[in-house]
Each structure stands twice: as C-alpha cells, then as structure tokens.
Amino acid sequence: MSRALATTTPHSHVSPLPAALDPARLPTHVAVIMDGNGRWARQRGLPRVMGHRAGVESLKRTLRLCSDWGIGALTAYAFSTENWNRPGEEVSFLMALFEKVLVRELEGLEREQVRIRFLGDLEPLPEGLRQRIAEATERTAGNSGIHFNVCTNYGGRNELVRAARQLAQRVAAGTLDPEAIDEASFAAELHTAGEADPDLLIRTSGEQRLSNFLLWQLAYAELHITDVLWPDFDQEALLHALLDYQGRQRRFGGVAPAA
C-alpha cells in the first residue's frame, strides 16, 4: 500500500524501511497509547500543555514513518473517556489543540492519501471540533493510504456497552435473532468495525496498563512498553518497537511449530 503511495504521492522525504526490519513480517495494524506528555513538559520546567503540543509533532512523525514503512493502520489514543477528570483548563486546551491541528494538517493528510477516522463517542466534543472531524473524515474517506484512527473520547468499556445496546435494540425490534450474535457481528458494532485487530500495542512512558484502550481488539496484540516519553518517541523508538515485535512468536493459543 505504502509503496504505491510513495510512488504516486510522495512527500519530500520518504523514509526507507530500515534494513533490520523484515518487510514481510511488519504488523498490519499498530496501536499506540501516547503517554508521558505531562512528564516530558515537567522535566523541562514547562506547563503540561506544552507536552501535548510536542506530542502532536511526535504523532505526525509516527504516522509518516508508519505510512512510509508500509504499515496499514495506525490507531492512536488521543483522549480517553477518563481524561475528562483532568483540570478544565487542560481539557479545553486539548480540545482546541485537536481542532487547530486538524485544520492545519488536513491538506497534508489528503495529499498523502491518509484515511483519517475518529473513534469514540464524539457527541460530547465541542461543536467546532465535531465539524472539523466530520469534514476530515469525509474528505479522506476515499483515500488509498494508511488508515489513521484517532481515539477521541474513547473508552473500551463505553464502546462495548454501546455495541451490546445496539444489538439488544435490534433483538427488541425483532430484526435480530440472539442466536445469530457471534464474535464477528459483535465486532461489527465497535468503532473499529472493518479494521483488523492491532498486531502491536505500543505504550510510552513506562506505564504497564491498558487504561481502557481497545479492550476487545487487543485480545491478541503483542505489547511493547517503552520508558520513552511520547514527545521523544522517534524513528529509533519505533524501530525498536517493531524489532521487538518481529522477535515475538505469535501462537494464538496453539503450539510453536517444530524447529
């Protein structure tokens, strides 16, 4: 996908796949919990929000590298259903930042054939942001490049409850037989419908928890936790995560193939 992308719609510097990586064994879908912005800022004596600003640059860099290296989908955790618990000023800053970045980056995303989607309960988001989200989603829907999913007011439990409610409503309406509910029909009600499950989950800043991220979809993801703070997550850190992934043996409950 990205090879074709690279030849038809190049950006100024397409990064070649590092020789250490096996192009045949890249993850199709990478998910990332972008954590540590606040600590990055504190280390520099800056307000937390400056960490979020730096985090945007890190996300842009990561998206571009994933696209250049031929990864099919990148799903990033930008704002959780629990993040409303932060001070009002920080929440407002983040919402304004999302909107500003979306306005600024949309043209580039279109040019680079990125298909962007926002996963989560978008209704409580500020109206202006929702409009930008609708516009970006629509304008990039037909793009042939990397699938870029931004989890915004996303919570795994919220998503699962919503899916259950939607199926229950169809049962109540008499249009769905409860016996017909299986893993595929359940997954089809999730925000990630149509996307393969992530193969690799990266969490930065050393925290060893899921924080309510993609609870269903991460069932068999390989986990890579790095102490690197999100704004410092660079090409080397991504390479490190992908090498770690390529060193894993994925058994999916089976047994290792005989040597």
Ligand code: IPE
């Ligand atoms: C992640 O960085 C960004 C968001 C959750 C929006 P944090 O803001 O959680 O940074 P730390 O964990 O406080 O360092």
Ligand code: IPE
């Ligand atoms: C997870 O980070 C959410 C995002 C990265 C958007 P948090 O910083 O909110 O997670 P906790 O509070 O440490 O679990």
Ligand code: MG
């Ligand atoms: Mg955090």
